Amino acid sequence: MLDALFRPKAVAIIGASTKELSIGNVIIRNLQEYGYRGEIYPINPTAPEVRGIKAYKSLDEIPGKVDLAHIIIPAKLVPQAIEDCGRKGVKAAVINSAGFSEMGEEGAKLQALFLANARKYGVRVFGPNCQGIINTDPALKAYCNFTFTYPEPGSVSVVALSGGVGALLMQGLFDLGVGMRMYASNGNACDVSIPEILRYWGDDAGCKAIVLYTEGFSDPKEFLDVAREIAAKKPVLAMKAGRTVQGAKAASSHTGSLAGVDIATELIFEKTGILSFGDEEEMSRAAMAFATQPIPAGNRVGIITNTGGPAVIATDVLVAAGLDVPKLSEASIARLKTTQLPQAALENPIDVVATAGGTEFRAAMDVLLDDDGVDSIFMNFVTAPFTDTHAVAREIAAVSALGRKPIVCNFMTDLSQERYRITMRILKEGGVPFYANPTAAARALGALARYGRLKRRDIGRPETPSGVEAATAASIVERARKSGRGVLSATDVYTIFEAYGIPVAGWKVVDTAAAAVAAADAIGYPVVVKADSEAIDHKSDMGGVAANLKDAAAARAAVEGMRGRLGATGALRFLVQKFLPGGRELIVGASVSRGLGHLVMFGLGGIYVEVLKDVAFKIAPVTRVEAREMLTSIKTKALLDGMRGEKGIDKEKVIDLILRVSQLLTDLPMIQEMDLNPILAFENAVYAVDGRIRI
Amino acid sequence: MLDALFRPKAVAIIGASTKELSIGNVIIRNLQEYGYRGEIYPINPTAPEVRGIKAYKSLDEIPGKVDLAHIIIPAKLVPQAIEDCGRKGVKAAVINSAGFSEMGEEGAKLQALFLANARKYGVRVFGPNCQGIINTDPALKAYCNFTFTYPEPGSVSVVALSGGVGALLMQGLFDLGVGMRMYASNGNACDVSIPEILRYWGDDAGCKAIVLYTEGFSDPKEFLDVAREIAAKKPVLAMKAGRTVQGAKAASSHTGSLAGVDIATELIFEKTGILSFGDEEEMSRAAMAFATQPIPAGNRVGIITNTGGPAVIATDVLVAAGLDVPKLSEASIARLKTTQLPQAALENPIDVVATAGGTEFRAAMDVLLDDDGVDSIFMNFVTAPFTDTHAVAREIAAVSALGRKPIVCNFMTDLSQERYRITMRILKEGGVPFYANPTAAARALGALARYGRLKRRDIGRPETPSGVEAATAASIVERARKSGRGVLSATDVYTIFEAYGIPVAGWKVVDTAAAAVAAADAIGYPVVVKADSEAIDHKSDMGGVAANLKDAAAARAAVEGMRGRLGATGALRFLVQKFLPGGRELIVGASVSRGLGHLVMFGLGGIYVEVLKDVAFKIAPVTRVEAREMLTSIKTKALLDGMRGEKGIDKEKVIDLILRVSQLLTDLPMIQEMDLNPILAFENAVYAVDGRIRI
Secondary structure (H helix, E strand, C coil): CCHHHHCCCEEEEECCCCCCCCHHHHHHHHHHHHCCCCEEEEECCCCCEECCEECECCHHHCCCCCCEEEECCCHHHHHHHHHHHHHHCCCEEEECCCCCHHHCHHHHHHHHHHHHHHHHHCCEEECCCCCEEEECCCCCCEEECCCCCCCCEEEEEEEECCHHHHHHHHHHHHHHCCCEEEEEECCCCCCCCHHHHHHHHHCCCCCCEEEEEECCCCCHHHHHHHHHHHHCCCCEEEEECCCCHHHHHHHHCCCCCCCCCCCHHHHHHHHHCCEEECCHHHHHHHHHHHHHCCCCCCCEEEEEECCHHHHHHHHHHHHHCCCECCCCCHHHHHHHHHHCCCCCEECCCEECCCCCCHHHHHHHHHHHHHCCCCCEEEEEEECCCCCCHHHHHHHHHHHHHHCCCCEEEEEECCCCCHHHHHHHHHHHHCCCCEECCHHHHHHHHHHHHHHHHHHHCCCCCCCCCCCCCHHHHHHHHHHHHHCCCCECCHHHHHHHHHHCCCCECCEEEECCHHHHHHHHHHHCCCEEEEEECCCCCCCCCCCCEEEEECCHHHHHHHHHHHHHHHCCCCCCEEEEEECCCCCEEEEEEEEEECCCEEEEEEEECCHHHHCCCCEEEEECCCCHHHHHHHHHHCCCHHHHHCCCCCCCCCHHHHHHHHHHHHHHHHHCCCCCEEEEEEEEECCCCEEECCEEEEC | CCHHHHCCCEEEEECCCCCCCCHHHHHHHHHHHHCCCCEEEEECCCCCEECCEECECCHHHCCCCCCEEEECCCHHHHHHHHHHHHHHCCCEEEECCCCCHHHCHHHHHHHHHHHHHHHHHCCEEECCCCCEEEECCCCCCEEECCCCCCCCEEEEEEEECCHHHHHHHHHHHHHHCCCEEEEEECCCCCCCCHHHHHHHHHCCCCCCEEEEEECCCCCHHHHHHHHHHHHCCCCEEEEECCCCHHHHHHHHCCCCCCCCCCCHHHHHHHHHCCEEECCHHHHHHHHHHHHHCCCCCCCEEEEEECCHHHHHHHHHHHHHCCCECCCCCHHHHHHHHHHCCCCCEECCCEECCCCCCHHHHHHHHHHHHHCCCCCEEEEEEECCCCCCHHHHHHHHHHHHHHCCCCEEEEEECCCCCHHHHHHHHHHHHCCCCEECCHHHHHHHHHHHHHHHHHHHCCCCCCCCCCCCCHHHHHHHHHHHHHCCCCECCHHHHHHHHHHCCCCECCEEEECCHHHHHHHHHHHCCCEEEEEECCCCCCCCCCCCEEEEECCHHHHHHHHHHHHHHHCCCCCCEEEEEECCCCCEEEEEEEEEECCCEEEEEEEECCHHHHCCCCEEEEECCCCHHHHHHHHHHCCCHHHHHCCCCCCCCCHHHHHHHHHHHHHHHHHCCCCCEEEEEEEEECCCCEEECCEEEEC
16 A cells, blocks of 8 residues: 555656755755665756756656655645646655644645645655655665665664654664664654554564654554554564653644643553653664564573673663573583683673683573573673684674574674774674663663563453443433533432442432431441532532431431531532441542543552552553553552551452443543542452542 | 872783783783883793883893882782782782682682782782773873773773773773773772772862762772762762662672672762762763763753754653753744744744754854853754755854853764764864764753752751750660660660650650559650560560550550560560650661661651652761751652641651751761651651660
């Protein structure tokens, strides 16, 4: 579908220029210098040729077919140019020109105009306000882009909303010697979207890993669906910027994007198994490891070092990244004893010492390859000037080539010296991912291991909870909608909860003090009485809550007191509910995330949510595995197990409650916000004791 | 004092070798290739010359004076070599050889032996098991070191416990184009210590900033004193590794160092104003900024960018590093309007857009220089191929040269292309700190700003609290010491607290139930009764605590019950204390940190300390500013201010209590451990309600 864009056999440049420092010239220069194998057709109303290539006055004059047109002319001329493309049968257009939706209403109108023309003829539009694409395939070498890095062919593809960051990532990979497959930076993305590009690359056998930069998605649900599909096929490394309020503001101003501080993008990454990064350099470096190394089967790393301190730093970083540095087996230590120098430290890290040569390095690596307690190898290799560093590099490359266990190398050297450049080339040609310092190398291995954990994690499928009376809940919500009520009444909320099997403390809504006493008698004392009125939002501040009422007299007095304080209008009703002393306060909440569905939140109530913001989010529908992760990912999870003599809570019942909430949200997408706050959790039971639903 | 080591006029190499790949050859090669201006004397028993330089059979045969000797011979021969050095009048020896304290008892004995010889003759020893030193001074060019990086002269000095990390830092600075002043890596550090080196560099006018790597200090107090002195003179950038249990284990095995997971080193950095890093690459990159840029006067940064996405990333990182990205003044925006291209975004970040040239960049920088609301400038500069990138670089260099406000540059380019290498050289020669990606550049500016905050912070001097009866406390501790009691009795603890003006809930220690009732009558009900016996460590688990006793009968019953449960021996006494319901539980604790004195801890009691580990530490003596920082640096600090209708606590009284605890620890250094747990804090008062002192 996107072949015309990514595999064009002929490219026209509408706005080709003879001026050296202009985009209309640079794009042709790039095609030439990069060695494009297809036809280049400069379009220029006056010049007979551009950069030595015959130019045409218009698309019509071009004798052959054109797959792709670059458009570099002023914004107001673009709709006509797209019309011309359509007539000529051009299949795709990269609109480099700016001045569209990113520039306000006037620009948005122009964008709508050219898009209508494109749809009329079936021309696919890439951009506008974008860089373009690159396909490094040696049979094609399509550099349809105005930036400056000429990547080597390889297996990593890069897609970025921002051309600046796209170029940065491409350059980062280039500097690391990582080959690239395809590149795309689509600016305003008015037609061809990042999800569509990802799907195209998902089917590209030459692409082994994808690197993605985004500031948010205009259609998060579309991205979620595609991400799930692609992340199952190959590693996707991704970074989302605009993570601070100020960063999000900067993002929203630069490409007319819909960016904001959303947590949804990170949650999509987590749900679909995309490997998330917070540092673009770290992401490029990780890509270097993904390009050549297998994914570690576990978290246990063996470290080989020929210098002390960098092994200490590496150990710190590896452990912080979730890896273990286990003891080696007795057999491994015995083998090391017979193969290492007398001063070597035969533990993990294995210090082969600075005078170790290729033989000692290789013997240490062989031990780690054979040790079943080790899943990956971290190498600290400083080019001690009194050793044959080429021999060491050859052994590391040989072990990497075996592909038995992933290996990354912290290669500490001076590349201004020819002898060490030779050592470096041995590593590079051997496909060894190497880095200039231990923290960088350890983080790259950390990313491989983190991806291994992601791949081994199976969140399963959403379940359908038993005993759900969906129709009851749906009719309540429908009735509220029809009557224009945004916030549901207590009766409605608790009835909906009960319809979904969400445990609720015994309750009844009544109109009079006498009815309240009767209800309390039936529920059993102590009870709590709450004023139930849409008009009263902060019940407890208004004196609308009376807790721990121990007998009929207290219940009656509470109701009468509220009538006095809050008015005797008929609209005022009373919720009588079982009062449950003790228990751990929990919160489950949900809200709509634009274009994605609901986010479900779990946390401990009170100060834990208010002061510590110690909560976990998931995108609905939530699976059982995800619900369990919500309980184990909060910082205060130890409180769920009980401590200081207190008993733990029934976590399985909390998980079941979250799954029922998730099902409710899935069935009733019109719910905008929902809170179960607090839920009281005990050793053998949980109860929602207050709830709120807004549609 | 260390002139012979760092400014040697003649160097002898004991163990000079004709073998190319040997340390005894490499050291001479380094001296030659780096261009050492002094005399080189190879010592070799058989070879007439080494690397073209006349060799001597022994030190005695050398005609001239020798300042410094490299010793590269087997460990067991080193004591004699030092003796020889002493006789010859050699002032300092760099012992590169390994096989000493890092190799166990046998090696430690050898180390003691050569050290005795060195002391006899006043020979200063550097190492053993070390790399050596470098002095880049063009008049000297002393490369007394076996590693491979040849640094350019400059103003940053590097000292590292680990030679591997030292070389790494030196290479990191070299790769960044940052000149170096001196370098030292002293391995086992048996004589010349890092503090001594720091003091020497503190007086070195050519050294503008110091970069330090450590895994802990054998004499932390000495380091604290020196660090305070040096950090007041020039920036010290430092990294401590061995931060995880596994990392500390790796550290302890590699140079015979005394490393462990200590928090003390980080606390020393904080107390003395050393800028701490957790990433060696980030530290080198920060040094690049410190080498040429002024320290920002505040946290407000103006961002100029010619590409969107990297400005979003930079904004995220700058904000996370504690910087503000403020709105520009009306005047600034008006000036931008007249000087920028029509598509430019005239806010902060200022997007000058990709087609901006030197004129637009310069105008934007001038606006930020003149805007009083901006303290520093962050530059995103991608070398768009259709702009005159040299002109842009010249303007950035010119603004950097003004020295009015610090500037760092994210310079995104392809250095494999000659035209961009020229652009890069313009920045480099202009002293502009530049980095290849926005995160790296933003972190470097973040380090400058963090240092600015450190310099503006004045922790003040420790105060002497009023009303302290030090003699009372000292005599109690002395009595306990004499009687061999490690854990003080309740009477002793509370009497000591009262002697230091630490508020304690009204208390009395009694022997009988009758006396308990009398005490409770005097204190006022409710009271708590606690068994007071050294033998009962977990009082509450043993039924040794009875709280909220509301009258005489309850108090009597409590005492009699404890007698029954815990034995009727005379050693069992009872603490009767005012029972204080409510109040916020706090903890203040202290323990001895090896070689440093006491660390004082503050936190909220109960689950906050047990589950969240939400505590703050300071090294005693604690100043008033530091005590206040303890209250504001915990994550749950909002609880001190009150919330959910609860009142806040009296923070000034907590600060006063911490200062009194600090004074107590200063006066009584024999205290090993002390806890005030809990302290109950109210709106207008705080009381220690349980305490423990171990000497």
